[in-house]
Amino acid sequence: MTVVPSILLNNGVEIPQLGFGTYQIRPAETKEATLTALRVGYRHIDTAEMYGNEKQVGEAVRASGLPRDEIFVTSKLNNGFHAYDDALKAFDRTMEDFGFDVLDLFLIHWPMPAVGDFVETWRAMEEIHRSGRARAIGVSNFQIHHLRRLLEETETVPAVNQIEVHPYLTQDEVRDFDVEQGIVTQAWSPLARGKVLHDPVIQRIAAGHRKTPAQVTLRWQLQRGDVVFPKSITPERVRENFDLFDFVLSGPEMAEISALDRDERVGPHPDEFNRIL
Numbered sequence: 001m002t003v004v005p006s007i008l009l010n011n012g013v014e015i016p017q018l019g020f021g022t023y024q025i026r027p028a029e030t031k032e033a034t035l036t037a038l039r040v041g042y043r044h045i046d047t048a049e050m051y052g053n054e055k056q057v058g059e060a061v062r063a064s065g066l067p068r069d070e071i072f073v074t075s076k077l078n079n080g081f082h083a084y085d086d087a088l089k090a091f092d093r094t095m096e097d098f099g100f101d102v103l104d105l106f107l108i109h110w111p112m113p114a115v116g117d118f119v120e121t122w123r124a125m126e127e128i129h130r131s132g133r134a135r136a137i138g139v140s141n142f143q144i145h146h147l148r149r150l151l152e153e154t155e156t157v158p159a160v161n162q163i164e165v166h167p168y169l170t171q172d173e174v175r176d177f178d179v180e181q182g183i184v185t186q187a188w189s190p191l192a193r194g195k196v197l198h199d200p201v202i203q204r205i206a207a208g209h210r211k212t213p214a215q216v217t218l219r220w221q222l223q224r225g226d227v228v229f230p231k232s233i234t235p236e237r238v239r240e241n242f243d244l245f246d247f248v249l250s251g252p253e254m255a256e257i258s259a260l261d262r263d264e265r266v267g268p269h270p271d272e273f274n275r276i277l
């Protein structure tokens with residue numbers, strides 16, 4: 001059985017470096033898709049209140065028959081609940097939906113700078129962490145200037161920063177800052193939702209290793225040290241995206257893929273995104 005490497009978070013909690021993403025998986029399909037991933041060997045599931053499928057992820061975890069503590073589950077606070085008390089209540093609802101006593105990682109989904117003060121939100125996250133019901137807390141879509149405020153004004157350094165990262169958006173500055181502060185970077189949309197798979201450089205490198213463009217892209221992310229969780233509703237691809245541990249990209253291949261950066265996002269810019277979904 002494939003052993004996925006784990007990364008140690010700054011509070012001593014271990015996270016599997018490869019997981020399964022569930023954004024845009026409809027609630028009715030989530031239990032089966034998540035069970036497929038768990039059968040393939042994934043032990044890390046990424047979801048969010050915003051995705052509307054926490055309940056079905058919880059059902060899949062129970063239906064898998066695996067001990068709860070062998071599966072790392074992440075969820076995220078939705079954008080409309082940034083006020084302190086709202087955040088605490090939203091976490092209660094999330095836990096009720098999952099049917100879990102303890103969540104492995106809880107994140108602020110977006111900084112939402114025009115909507116509220118994310119520092120106040122972070123204080124609620126610290127309270128949730130102190131309660132023992134979230135083993136680790138972190139942020140998502142935080143730019144360096146957002147992170148600096150948390151570091152200067154609060155007690156707890158986020159365990160992770162989950163940001164958009166793929167070969168067309170390598171995010172070197174934020175990733176370097178994360179490393180300096182002991183924050184693990186999680187790369188969302190690691191395949192740029194399929195866009196990078198048509199890239200001729202990635203296709204050539206993939207052919208040389210007899211792997212697929214998706215496998216080469218995900219391998220590049222793992223070798224850079226990021227945590228990744230590709231999403232797929234297609235069982236074949238779920239298996240393909242887990243089969244990453246029988247080849248290694250060379251230094252020049254890593255550099256060639258990194259050089260594809262063109263600062264191109266598939267999602268919104270965190271400084272501009274203030275929509276409550």
Ligand SMILES: NC(=O)c1ccc[n+]([C@@H]2O[C@H](COP(=O)([O-])OP(=O)(O)OC[C@H]3O[C@@H](n4cnc5c(N)ncnc54)[C@H](OP(=O)(O)O)[C@@H]3O)[C@@H](O)[C@H]2O)c1
Binds near residue numbers: 141193194215
């Ligand atoms: N924190 C945030 O703000 C945020 C934002 C976005 C995403 N995320 C997280 O990151 C996860 C991954 O990102 P994402 O879902 O946006 O995009 P992604 O994983 O980069 O790409 C998913 C798309 O690629 C296709 N795909 C997957 N594996 C493939 C393969 N081997 N070959 C060809 N196509 C393949 C999928 O199609 P099929 O499903 O049809 O197979 C789907 O259309 C999300 O599910 C979510 O958990 C977080």
